C-alpha cells in the first residue's frame with residue numbers, strides 16, 4: 367500500500383506536459399488494449415467465464431470506470447495469493463503502473479486513440495510440451511438451467527497398461543460458460559468399488575460430490591491436479607511426476623454453474639503427459655488435522671466472526687521439497703495460510719489468502735521449491751465468519767466447512 371502511494375505521488379515520466387496540446391497520453395490503442403488482452407480477455411470474451419467481453423474498444427470503453435475500480439481493489443484479475451508471502455509462476459497480477467494507466471484512461475473519458483498503435487499481444491495460454499493421453503468425461507453433461515452450483519464427479523478410465531508418472535496436464539472445459547472449476551483425483555484400485563457404488567446410486571451421469579470426490583473419508587482422496595478459470599496448467603515443475611498405477615482410474619470433479627440457462631452440454635477433457643521415469647517422484651499431500659474429520663473437532667459457532675483453527679505437525683520422516691501450495695475451505699472461509707517453521711525459527715510462507723473466495727481456488731506453483739527438513743513444522747490455519755444460526759463443523763455439505771492445505775511434495 368505504502369509503495370503504491372509513493373508511486374502514485376512520484377513525478378509521472380509518461381505524461382505529456384500540461385500545455386503540449388497533444389492527444390491524451392493514455393488511449394485504448396497502445397496503452398489499454400495490451401493490458402486487457404493479456405490479463406483479462408482469457409475470461410472476458412463472448413461466451414467466456416467472465417460473463418461479459420472486454421476484448422474490443424466498443425465493449426471496454428463503457429466499462430472504463432468499473433475496470434479501474436476492479437483492478438485497484440485487486441479483485442481482477444482474480445489471484446488470491448497475497449503479495450510478499452512467496453513468488454509464484456504465472457502470477458497475472460497487474461503492476462502498479464498498469465493499474466494507474468487503467469485509472470488514467472477512465473479519468474480521461476476512455477479515449478480510443480489511433481488504431482495504427484494497436485499491439486494487443488496475447489493472453490497466456492497453457493500448453494503441454496506433449497500430449498500423451500486425452501481423458502474425457504464418459505458422457506456430455508448438462509447442468510439444469512438456472513442451477514447455481516452443481517458439483518458432479520465422473521469416473522474416467524486410465525488408458526495405460528503399465529505404471530507411469532503423470533508429468534503434466536491441461537484441463538479443457540467443454541463449455542467454458544458452465545465450468546467453474548475442475549479437480550482431478552486418482553482413484554486407486556482400493557477405492558474403485560466405492561466410486562462405482564456412488565455412480566450407480568445416482569441416476570444422472572456421474573454423481574453429486576462436494577468438497578471432494580464423495581468418499582466416506584474425503585481426506586483419503588488422492589489429488590492429481592486442479593484447475594479454475596484463468597489457471598494455467600502445464601508441465602509439473604522441477605522434473606516432478608505423480609506415480610500412476612495401471613489399475614487406477616481418474617475421478618474428475620466439475621463444478622458447474624448454469625445461472626445463465628445455457629443449454630449446450632459440457633464435455634470437459636483433460637490432456638495428460640506421462641513418463642516412464644522422472645527426476646523426482648512427487649505426491650500431492652493433503653495437510654489437515656485428522657481429528658477434524660469426524661465432524662466434531664472444528665467448531666465454528668453460529669453467529670461468530672473470526673473463528674480460527676490451526677494444525678501443525680513436525681516433519682519426522684526426512685527432507686523433502688514443496689513445489690506447489692493450495693488451500694481449500696468452503697463458503698464461510700475468510701482467510702487461510704500454509705507455512706513452514708524451520709528449526710531455528712525462520713519461516714517460509716507457502717501461501718496466504720486474505721480474502722477467501724470459494725470460486726477462485728487454484729494451485730500456486732512456487733517459483734523456487736521450499737526445502738523442509740526433519741524437525742521443521744508445517745502449519746495450515748483457517749479463519750471463518752459464520753453469520754448463520756447453525757453451528758458449523760467439518761463436513762461434505764455446502765453448509766459444512768473444511769480446512770485443507772494441499773502441496774506437491776517430492777523426496
Ligand code: HEC
Nearest residue numbers: 405406408409415416417432433436441442443444595596
Ligand atoms: C480468470 C477469469 C477472469 C479474468 C482473468 C478476469 N476476470 Fe473479470 N470477472 C471474472 C468473473 C467470473 C467475473 C464475475 C464476478 C465474479 O465472479 O467475481 C468478473 C467480473 C469483472 C468485473 C465486474 C465485477 C467487479 O468485480 O468489478 C469487472 C469490472 C472485471 N471483471 C474486469 C476485469 C479486468 C479489467 C480484468 C483484467 C485486468 C479481468 N476482469 C480479468 C473473471 C475474470
